[in-house]
Amino acid sequence: MIELDHFIVSSRDKAASAGQLAGLLGVAWGEARFGPFMAVYLNDGLTLDFVDTDQPFPVEHFCFRVPPQEFDAILARLQAAGIAYRSKVAGPVDHEVDTQFGGKGVYWNEPDGHQWEMLTVSYARPT
Structure with a gap:
């Protein structure tokens, strides 16, 4: 492995x-x-x-798959910190959670521009 x-x-x-x-x-x-x-x-x-x-460096995208209860805890910390988040990778800041793949997902950017994604169900892997 x-x-x-x-x-x-x-x-x-x-x-x-x-x-x-x-x-x-x-x-x-x-x-x-x-x-x-x-x-x-x-x-x-x-x-x-x-x-x-x-x-100069490119903006990178990192995705974290977490259990549903951990998702909720991290989302609460994002909200408490006042960090803008969105439901679409290139969408506007809408403070919404994406549920289109059978789980939950959000995106946010860190101060250097890197894009973080958090989800509960991978859409990149076959089920």
Whole structure:
């Protein structure tokens, strides 16, 4: 089996970006053991490693599949933080939850522009 171990996320302020995401997701974060990274510990085997750069970088899209009860907790943290979210990947900010794939889903952008998606049922995998 192949497992993704980490993904490097470019940022202008790695501590602010990592801290915001970790707080919303309710996971641990901190300085990585090696290199110039600030790690967000998504689960026992995967980190998002934020790194500061002054170079241009593309906006990336990251999707988190979570259980329904965790979805509700994360959505409540998004709302409490006043972070704009939407029901469509490229849609307007509507503060709505997408339910068209049999689960729940929302999208939001972090300060550097990266797009986060959270869903309860994967539409990318065959059932």
